[in-house]
Amino acid sequence: MSKIQAIRGMNDILPDESPSWQYLERVISDVVHSYGYKEIRFPILEQTQLFKRSIGEVTDIVEKEMYSFTDRNGDDLSLRPEGTACCVRAAEQHGLLYNQQQRLWYRGPMFRHERPQKGRYRQFHQVGVESFGMTGPDIDAEIILVSVALWRALGLTNHVRLEINNIGTADDRRAYGQALTSFLKSHEEQLDEDSRRRLQSNPLRVLDSKVPETQALLADAPKLSEFVSAETVSHYQLLKSLLSANQVSFTENQRLVRGLDYYNNLVFEWITDALGAQGTVCAGGRYDSLVAQLGGRGTPAVGLAFGMERLVLLMQETGNIPESISNVLDLYVVYSDDSQLGQAIMLSEKLRQQVQGLRVQCHVGGGKFSSQLKKAYASGAAFAVIVDPGSLRWRALTDESAAEAIALDELIQRSRALLV
Numbered sequence: 154m155s156k157i158q159a160i161r162g163m164n165d166i167l168p169d170e171s172p173s174w175q176y177l178e179r180v181i182s183d184v185v186h187s188y189g190y191k192e193i194r195f196p197i198l199e200q201t202q203l204f205k206r207s208i209g210e211v212t213d214i215v216e217k218e219m220y221s222f223t224d225r226n227g228d229d230l231s232l233r234p235e236g237t238a239c240c241v242r243a244a245e246q247h248g249l250l251y252n253q254q255q256r257l258w259y260r261g262p263m264f265r266h267e268r269p270q271k272g273r274y275r276q277f278h279q280v281g282v283e284s285f286g287m288t289g290p291d292i293d294a295e296i297i298l299v300s301v302a303l304w305r306a307l308g309l310t311n312h313v314r315l316e317i318n319n320i321g322t323a324d325d326r327r328a329y330g331q332a333l334t335s336f337l338k339s340h341e342e343q344l345d346e347d348s349r350r351r352l353q354s355n356p357l358r359v360l361d362s363k364v365p366e367t368q369a370l371l372a373d374a375p376k377l378s379e380f381v382s383a384e385t386v387s388h389y390q391l392l393k394s395l396l397s398a399n400q401v402s403f404t405e406n407q408r409l410v411r412g413l414d415y416y417n418n419l420v421f422e423w424i425t426d427a428l429g430a431q432g433t434v435c436a437g438g439r440y441d442s443l444v445a446q447l448g449g450r451g452t453p454a455v456g457l458a459f460g461m462e463r464l465v466l467l468m469q470e471t472g473n474i475p476e477s478i479s480n481v482l483d484l485y486v487v488y489s490d491d492s493q494l495g496q497a498i499m500l501s502e503k504l505r506q507q508v509q510g511l512r513v514q515c516h517v518g519g520g521k522f523s524s525q526l527k528k529a530y531a532s533g534a535a536f537a538v539i540v541d542p543g544s545l546r547w548r549a550l551t552d553e554s555a556a557e558a559i560a561l562d563e564l565i566q567r568s569r570a571l572l573v
């Protein structure tokens with residue numbers, strides 16, 4: 154019979170890799186908590202309508218990438234392709250948004266039917282940071298500073314760069330879209346096929362094209378910056394001065410538009426050159442209309458999302474995964490005589506209870522003493538504890554020193570010392 158394999162583009166995270174993930178998750182939660190953000194958790198499955206109304210009907214994500222199906226009740230559901238829409242849905246539904254300021258974060262798997270390649274998967278993980286109820290550029294700066302703090306904590310500061318843009322209001326973009334469309338229409342024969350399609354459905358996405366001929370053509374196209382309203386410009390100027398005051402370097406990229414429709418004013422991306430084409434490790438922006446668009450009352454908002462797989466890859470690529478985070482054992486407990494099996498289990502239990510955080514593995518499956526010791530060496534533990542009838546021995550596994558007799562009190566003390 155043929156074996157069943159994982160779905161293409163959906164990864165298993167194996168025990169060798171999980172310490173890197175745990176490390177990253179720990180650092181991220183420490184950083185976001187240090188800014189007072191609170192975790193929110195919401196389901197993986199939502200009404201398909203939620204994403205159509207937020208991300209936009211004519212975006213790649215909604216048109217081509219969602220895992221959507223009709224369930225047994227006939228409801229149209231989708232696996233979440235991103236977290237912001239879900240976060241807004243949950244926060245609105247539970248009354249977290251009005252007459253208050255809210256700082257939230259979330260993490261978990263997202264699903265998009267994209268072509269799998271390095272850094273691009275069909276199930277991937279994001280950590281998102283979102284703030285609600287604050288209109289000023291100060292909260293935009295704070296959101297960006299959260300990411301700056303994360304790069305510092307992970308040792309990645311010199312491997313990422315920030316690009317920002319002001320995309321104006323929805324009205325600004327509509328006016329610009331018309332100007333861009335008429336320019337591009339007059340050069341339609343020079344456009345690649347993808348851009349021609351986008352020209353009809355979502356002209357601003359043409360700015361994102363990777364095709365060199367299209368990029369060359371865009372050099373002469375009208376600029377979004379000529380269409381953005383004065384109010385968004387002064388917001389953007391203030392944000393830039395706050396970033397500079399905090400020594401955050403950035404470049405302005407007038408072509409940065411993002412693939413989700415809900416953004417306004419500020420959009421930004423953190424990019425690395427270490428991962429090839431999948432170089433965006435974090436992206437975000439302001440989305441002041443989304444809550445209302447989903448049926449709630451107007452609530453200003455700004456947020457970002459990190460792509461976890463790309464962060465893990467970047468840490469591997471740049472050698473920034475600390476060695477101490479692997480799955481190491483502290484002690485491996487063996488017994489010199491079969492009669493001591495029960496003692497060995499009891500001793501292991503006692504050690505785990507008395508020394509919080511100690512990692513103890515008790516030998517199972519019996520066998521000769523010498524083969525138990527082989528297992529102890531192979532386990533990666535630093536020390537073995539040998540249970541003899543009526544006494545204990547302590548043995549280093551990292552050098553050749555001989556086993557020595559040890560009393561239980563001393564054993565507990567030495568175990569504690571292993572953790573500091």
Ligand code: ATP
Pocket residue numbers: 235265267272273274275276277278279411412431433434435436437458459460461462463
């Ligand atoms: P990309 O530019 O890679 O297409 P995006 O603009 O679609 O990304 P967002 O929807 O803003 O990305 O998601 C935020 C972050 O999540 C991205 O910057 C990236 O790090 C990560 N991400 C997005 N899609 C994927 C994917 N298919 N696989 C892995 N990570 C992803």
Ligand code: MG
Pocket residue numbers: 412
């Ligand atoms: Mg994408």
